[in-house]
Amino acid sequence: MKSTRGLFMLLVALLAGGAAVLFASRWMLAQASASGQVAVAAVEVEIGARLVPEMLRLVTWPAGSVPPGAFAELAPLDGRVVKTSVTRGEPILEGKLAPAGTKGGLSAVVADGKRAMTVRVNDVVGVAGFTLPGNYVDIMVNTQNEGSKRGDQDQTISKIVLERILVLAIAQESSRDETKPRVVNAVTLEVTPEQAENLDLARSVGTLSLVLRNQVDPRPVATDGATKSTLLKEEAARPAAPAPKPVVVAKKRAAPRVVAVAAPVAEVPKSTNCVEVIRGTVKSDACF
Template sequence: MNRKLLTVLLLAFALAAGCSFVVYRMVGHKVASNHAAHTTKVIAASADVRLGSILTAQNITTVEIAGAVPKGALLNPEDVIGRGVMSDLYQGEPILDSRLAPKGSGGGLAANIKPGMRACAVKVDEVVGVAGFVTPGMRVDVLASGDAPGNPDPKEGTKVKTLLQNIAVLSAGTDIQKDAEGKPQQVHVVNLLVDPDQAQLLSLASTHAQIQLVLRNPLDTATTTVQTTAMGSIFTEDAVAAPIKHPAHSGGAYIRPAVARTVSVEVINGAQRSEKKFAASEASE
């Protein structure tokens, strides 16, 4: 091959390679600059953080978010460190301002109490606490059952009343208390978010009556008028025949089917005995 032609080809290849490298660097730099321009570093949890904890430098890290930043996301560590956690945070989750207590309010349960509200503790067992399904953020109704003071009607017996409806649960867990002998024992405690009047009512009921928590759908915030129920009324015919509304039926009420009443008659014929059953109407005839 001609030496001149070989030299020209080598120079052409070298020039093409140089141009390709320059274009590659320019395009790469442009893409990198565009990527950096559309990402934002926000503060996130470096590990799972439980409700009531005080955030420290070890609890936080930074993550890059492309596009729009979530509303309330915090960008500076100074805005996070030292504030109490108002709901559980999970590893890698961006920390929002609404999930933290105001600066200086500390941590724990007190930081979750809204102005004008109170946290009222109710001692319950696993059954009263809906078998452990009452967790922070749930909503419950509070039922109180007991004997009315004074001279109650002995035919009615114990009564139960829906005391409070649509009450938010702040916390649920165990506490260490001492029994009559001074020995420590674990008790289940549920803290409910109530106003001052409701706190007085709940405190009085928990002292003189038995408290039952009824779990409800958090989306169902409606309150209804519920009549007090007496033990004596449960075994009346009206209570059995009363229609019961069933949410699965959209067209009306679900009515218990009537049970035919029968009368048994023992027939003795010499040494033989037999039993025959008749409907109540036939027996009367």
């Protein structure tokens, strides 16, 4: 009885295992039939590089997960230029490529309507080598503000003149995969034609400095620039001038007016012995 029960359980296990293997094989066949080929990078590809077949290879990719813009063949990618760095095993997408016929180099990286312009820097101006391709910087100039109404000793001004400028390359390298700071003597920036004019004027009238900014901070700044007065806060530190004392003006006294007062007429005491005198029609009293 016990052996019969054991054989029955073994038969059930074998049937369950066979069913699992059958379903797994069918699922794998279905996945294989639903997958395709995708072109990926076989090596690290730097920005502005021209693709050749040795840099690429085809790998199996699930059909439902193929990224938009991927290539299923290597032939269309021969001679195309990448606009951004591509790591090994990363799919080559149309959005990462320059238009067909574009020559390799930094010119393939410059966006439409933009220009590439190089400025000379040093270890201080270049933010101690932390300015790397792909970073955004502000351009600050230190010059003489000769057209202002300030005094002769307060004409020097430092002012941010360009904001959020993309760094295309440092020296002769444009790789954006490095994070180690490098001190170089030149930085290539991506600017509009108007910004290129302002940048050229700024470096001719004063000293330039690069101000490294956050990659995801697009907010513009609005500053009036820093001068000696604003730096030292002379206006705030200067003691307030005492209030002027009121000026008392002495009023001239008017000359006293002399008013003539008529002297009172002394009354003639009436005598007790008076005689009324009539002369024609005129009457008069005569007292004595």
